[in-house]
Amino acid sequence: MTAPRSRDQLLENTLKHGLSSAAAWSPASECLDAETLAAWADGGLDRQQAALTEVHLSNCGHCQALLAALTQALPPSVSRDRDGTRALWRWWPVPATAAAAAVVLWVVIPQEQYLAPPEPSAEIAQSPGAASAGAGAAPPAALLTPETPRPETPAVVERPPTIEVRADAPAPAVTAATIPATSKPASTPPTQAPPAAVVAPPQVAVVSPPQVAVVSPPQVAVVAPPRVAENKAATAVAERAASTDARRETVAPKPTATPTRTARAVEAAPAPTAVPTAASPPAAAAPPAAPAPLRAAGPGQVLSPDPLVRWRFSADGLEYSINGGGIWDQVSGAIGPFVTAGSAPSATVCWLVARGGGVFVTGDGRNFFRARFPEITNLVGVTATSRTAAIVTAEDGRTFATADGGVTWRQQ
């Protein structure tokens, strides 16, 4: 495996040098004039003339240089077909597919999230091998290397793939199994799990303690077998999401950031009703005020009433998604890694609490501001009803309420 790859790299290097040095000459035939080149670039030549032009261009360094300069001078615009017509008609399926996917996600995922019964879940960080479906099809980085300074590709910050393995409370299991992103159902109802149905691909999950958000039974994670009929649609969505990722990675021209994939289907798993806390004692899991249902979509995630809008926090910081967890953007604000819980009463308002008395609130979803809190204590829960009203729970069980956006607090 090493030899062909290194040969590829060497070949690339040689092509760069060899073709560059050879590009300084011009063949005996007459070079293209500016009008012909412009006509070729605009698709104004007929097929034969275009072919002759390409033959000349392929062998003439001077004309290639002119073509490169012309391309540089062209404004960024949509590509054209060879016959000069704009290729916009080819893109009509894109919005149609996006709309269909949005409808499917809207229909399938939110219902499962709202209807699923509360159950504990454990998030287990897993090595990126599970996302190898996309990684295997990625173009060689060497081919794409010259693309790095190019500004066309939007930089998408995505987290490393995390695969969640659900722990089924009634059936404590003895093995941890990773689930490939393509086969992971979006929803796993709490059913009895016969051992034969446990999804057990060859990889074994590696439990990384710092990333385990909720440790119900810390030693075990088992996958309940999906009910085929109930989870068919969700599985299809998950597979589609995974294949889309793989396809995108295949054609991704500029690996400006480390290509990591987010297992979207996994993140769409049913959420516990309680706000997840990393190390909160059992008492803290039931704050005095009734927790708003479905404010959290999983360990480290905070759902808003809009199922597409959510936040997630981890040691890496806080991220925000407006497409149901498909793409995560870093949010601004000096929010440390000690966030323990969150609550979002609307799609733009989110309250977060952290250890050491940290309370953060945003009114636009992206920009968080630290609210004053009177004590330095570990906060483990929060229930917010608006941008200004929230109740936070301390580690020792005390609750504090504010009605003015965190300016003043009242112990309850």
Added chain:
Amino acid sequence: MDEARAARLYGEAKAGRWDLPQAAFSESLERSAVKAFAGRSPATGEVDRYLGSLHLADLALACACARGHEGGWDHFVAEFRPALYRAADALSPGGHARDVADALCAELFGLKERAGERQSLFRYFHGRSGLATWLRSLVAQRYIDRVRERKRLDLLPVEGSVRAMTAALAAPDPDRARFAAAMSSALGLALAALTPRDRLRLGCYYARGMTLAQIGRVMGGHEATVSRHLLRTRRAVRSAVESRLRTDYGFSEAEITECFASLSADADTIDLTEWLRGGNPRKKTAAVRSIQGDLS
């Protein structure tokens, strides 16, 4: 050109707003057709298709400007000169190509006279591309010419300079020279065997440093498609090189690896010019012959 067709095209071009005589516009159409069908007599339908595919409005504006129509020039200055400057700035972000654009504007106006008549560069616009693209192509050509002109004035490495000494101190290694020669030959033949389109794509990407999006824009296709084509072409080249080294030179896998390794040391010295210049003579001739056969 018959009157009806000329009148129809004149109307389509809306040439009347520039007070352009129909005869002058017809003349520019004929000039364009002569350029396009150089050396052959096309069928009537072919001419119709060709004339219908022209950028008639741009051609009419160019005609008007060439004739010095004030309104046409106002329109050109308002609509196209900014694009010309933007193209110049894109070529040289520091604004160093602005003078190229200004000089081009002067040529477009026609500072030189022949037989008492201004010779405007607009006469060479035939409507096969948009006027903006043609202008960008012109400014690119002038800019390239200027860069080449300056490069000619660069000093050659003098004896005793670092470059010259580095070249002189290259350690002679018989094996490496043998491997490099074999590799150069195999690589040149592999490149020459590619289709012109594939070779052009390689040249644009590796030699010219064009982005995938830029290549896709001028060659048609999305950048992802260009990426796939490049990958496929490079694999084909590598496979052809390995095959040739194996069969023609009888190299073992280890020796082939050595050949590739020689590339890293001799990448700067490998000259593919002769292979691209001559290409694969049989193949190239056949390709051109085929296209020219279609033309005739």
